[in-house]
Amino acid sequence: MVKFLVPLIFILIDWYFFTGVQTIIKDFPQQRKVTIQTVYWIVSALTILCLIITGVFEQASLPNFFRGYVVSIIFILFLSKFLGCIFLLIDDILRLFRWGYQFFTTFNHPEQRQGISRLKFLTYVSATFFAVPFVGFFYGLVRGAHKYKTHLVKLKFKNLPDAFDGLKIVQISDIHTGSYADTDALSHAFDMVMELKPDVIFFTGDLVNDRVTETEGFLPVYQKLKAPMGVFSILGNHDYGDYSEWPSEEAKIENLEALKKVHAQAGWRLLINEHVALEKNGQQIGLLGIENWGGNLHFKKYGRMDLAHAGTDKFDFKILLSHDPSHWNKQVKLMYTDVDLTLSGHTHGFQFGIEIPGFMKWSPVQYVYPQWAGLYKHQNQYLYVNRGLGCVGKEKVAAYNGRLGIWPEITFMELNKA
Numbered sequence: 520m521v522k523f524l525v526p527l528i529f530i531l532i533d534w535y536f537f538t539g540v541q542t543i544i545k546d547f548p549q550q551r552k553v554t555i556q557t558v559y560w561i562v563s564a565l566t567i568l569c570l571i572i573t574g575v576f577e578q579a580s581l582p583n584f585f586r587g588y589v590v591s592i593i594f595i596l597f598l599s600k601f602l603g604c605i606f607l608l609i610d611d612i613l614r615l616f617r618w619g620y621q622f623f624t625t626f627n628h629p630e631q632r633q634g635i636s637r638l639k640f641l642t643y644v645s646a647t648f649f650a651v652p653f654v655g656f657f658y659g660l661v662r663g664a665h666k667y668k669t670h671l672v673k674l675k676f677k678n679l680p681d682a683f684d685g686l687k688i689v690q691i692s693d694i695h696t697g698s699y700a701d702t703d704a705l706s707h708a709f710d711m712v713m714e715l716k717p718d719v720i721f722f723t724g725d726l727v728n729d730r731v732t733e734t735e736g737f738l739p740v741y742q743k744l745k746a747p748m749g750v751f752s753i754l755g756n757h758d759y760g761d762y763s764e765w766p767s768e769e770a771k772i773e774n775l776e777a778l779k780k781v782h783a784q785a786g787w788r789l790l791i792n793e794h795v796a797l798e799k800n801g802q803q804i805g806l807l808g809i810e811n812w813g814g815n816l817h818f819k820k821y822g823r824m825d826l827a828h829a830g831t832d833k834f835d836f837k838i839l840l841s842h843d844p845s846h847w848n849k850q851v852k853l854m855y856t857d858v859d860l861t862l863s864g865h866t867h868g869f870q871f872g873i874e875i876p877g878f879m880k881w882s883p884v885q886y887v888y889p890q891w892a893g894l895y896k897h898q899n900q901y902l903y904v905n906r907g908l909g910c911v912g913k914e915k916v917a918a919y920n921g922r923l924g925i926w927p928e929i930t931f932m933e934l935n936k937a
Contacts, residue, residue, distance in 0.1 A: 526570045529597060533563045536600045536649070539607045542642045566593055588660065588700065591920040595656040603649035610641040659871070660921030664910055665704040667711055668926045672894060674901060675937035676859055678835050682800035683934060689717035689746075690930040692842075692864025693725040693755065693907030697733030698920050702740050708908055708929065709743040715931050719748035719797065722787060723864040723905060724755025724811065724842035729763035731777040741785035748797055752787040753808045755842040755865060756818050757911070790840060792823040794831050805834030807858070814845030815887055822846065828855055838862065844890045847902045860901045860934075866891040867907040868925030882925055892925065905930050 540559060544552050569589055614637065679686075689712050699705050712720065722744075727733040734741075744750045758778055765771040782789040790808020797804050812822030822841065831837055837858045839851065844863040851858055868891060872882030884891045895902040906928035910920045 526567050529567055529570060530563075532597070532600050532604055533567075535604050535607060536645075539603065539637070539642050539645045542637045542639065543646060562596075566596055569593055588920065591660050592657075594919045595653055595660065598656065599649045599653040602652055603645040606641050606645035606648060607637075610638050610645070613638065613641075655923055656919065656921060659923030660919070663922040663926060664920060665707070666922065666926045667708050667908070667929060669711065669715070669929045669931055670893075670906075672903060672930060672932045673935065674860070674894075674932065675935045676836065677937045678859065679934055679936045680799075680802040680804060680835060681936060682802040683797075683804055683836070684936040686799075686934040687716070687718045688721060688930075688932040688934065689715055689719075690721045690723060690862050690903070690905050690932060691908050692723040692905040692928075693867060693909055693911070694722075695725055695728050695757065695907075695909035695911055696737050697728040697730070698910045699737075702737055705737065705909075706740045706743065708927070709740060712744060712929055715929075717746050717931070720744050720746045720750040721838075721840055721862055722750070722752040723840050723862050724753050725757045725864065725907075725909075725911075726752075726755070726781070727778065728757055728911070729760050731774050731781060734778070734781050738781065738784055741781070741787070745786065748799070750785075750787045751795075751806060751808060751840065752782050752789050753840045753842060754789070754791075754810050754821070756811045756813060759811070759819070759821065761819065790827075792826040794827050796834070803834060805831045805837040806840070807831065807837060808840040809846075811842045812846040812850070813843045814849035815843075818843060824850060824855060828858075831857075844888060844902060844904045847895075847900075848890055852897045852900050852902075856898070856900065858900060860903070862903050862905070862930075863890075864905045864907055866904060867911055868892040870907075870910060870919060870922045870925055872923075872925045874924060903930065903932065 537559060540555070544555055547555070570593060691708075691712065694705065696705070758775065760771050760774050763771075765774070779789055779791075788795070790806070792809050794805050794807040797806050807824075807827040809822035809824055809827045811818065812820045812824070814820075824846075827839075837860075839847075839855075839858045839861040841847065841851070841861055841863055843865045844861075847861045847863065851861055866884050866888050869882045869884035872880070872884075874880050874892075880892065882891060890902055890904055892904050892906050895904070906925055908927045908929070910922065910927075
């Protein structure tokens with residue numbers, strides 16, 4: 520039922536937006552009007568056909584190009600037309616009031632009534648609110664998704680062991696491998712990581728959208744990541760396959776276990792509710808890594824901070840890898856105040872927003888996640904939320920596989936002794 524409801528909604532939005540197009544082109548030459556109308560409905564028919572295809576077939580079984588770009592274009596068209604329809608609706612509400620006024624003022628003289636036409640001004644505003652988002656989001660799809668940006672962060676801690684003064688960390692997060700059409704873009708991002716020459720690399724979850732099959736062909740790319748102190752990783756909410764349909768619970772478990780093996784084959788040390796010691800010149804700091812712990816939007820709480828934290832009293836300095844930043848907000852800073860630095864991802868900065876350094880940082884995601892991108896501090900504890908490297912995608916959903924304003928991030932962090 521749902522798989523046909525979405526195309527029906529799109530058809531209704533298409534038809535309603537077309538009434539505005541008709542207003543704009545009504546004074547055009549007949550041949551030009553016919554051409555515009557024909558092109559409009561051909562594009563609409565192809566869009567609806569693609570919507571039906573994505574509803575019938577799981578995205579995991581669709582070609583990467585289709586899943587990564589065609590589905591995103593559907594999303595862009597749908598959103599842009601929807602925004603345009605808002606102003607057409609305002610126009611029609613005004614037309615209704617104008618019609619009511621005319622009806623009552625000419626009640627005894629119906630022959631004086633005239634047709635109530637659309638206001639061309641609002642129709643052109645509607646077209647503008649279609650065109651501007653369409654162009655912007657299309658740029659975000661073609662260029663923004665791989666417009667990698669390195670964020671430099673320097674932090675000072677009094678309790679950082681002397682041996683770790685100047686420690687260089689690279690954090691990446693939310694790769695969502697299945698959203699890449701090929702290996703080239705991710706390979707370029709990892710080349711950028713290696714050029715930074717980090718001492719240690721942390722990956723904070725969501726290697727895939729849902730399925731381990733997304734990683735096929737990408738293992739040589741994952742293996743590019745190397746650092747003197749190692750590469751460490753955790754699981755994100757998408758890695759468990761919770762958003763996919765499985766023939767059995769056993770199949771879902773097998774998918775997760777196979778994904779864990781991919782981490783190992785890549786040379787990454789996957790932390791599952793545990794801690795390890797990072798050692799340098801005879802001194803140590805504690806690195807804790809937990810499974811996903813979601814405090815917002817009913818995300819599941821697989822993480823066991825009690826298990827990861829147990830036995831870490833011997834470390835003067837602790838770093839926590841936890842995918843969802845709401846974990847820091849709702850548990851870490853309340854119950855585990857000896858964790859000095861938490862590294863998270865998850866939010867992607869909504870893949871859309873405005874960032875002007877030192878002036879403005881806004882995204883719709885901030886209304887759900889108070890800590891959604893960049894550095895946050897509570898007393899002596901820090902949280903850094905990585906904006907993500909890839910783009911989120913879900914099965915049977917026309918997800919946007921691009922970025923606009925919130926660019927994919929590589930975090931380069933330096934820790935110093937205060």
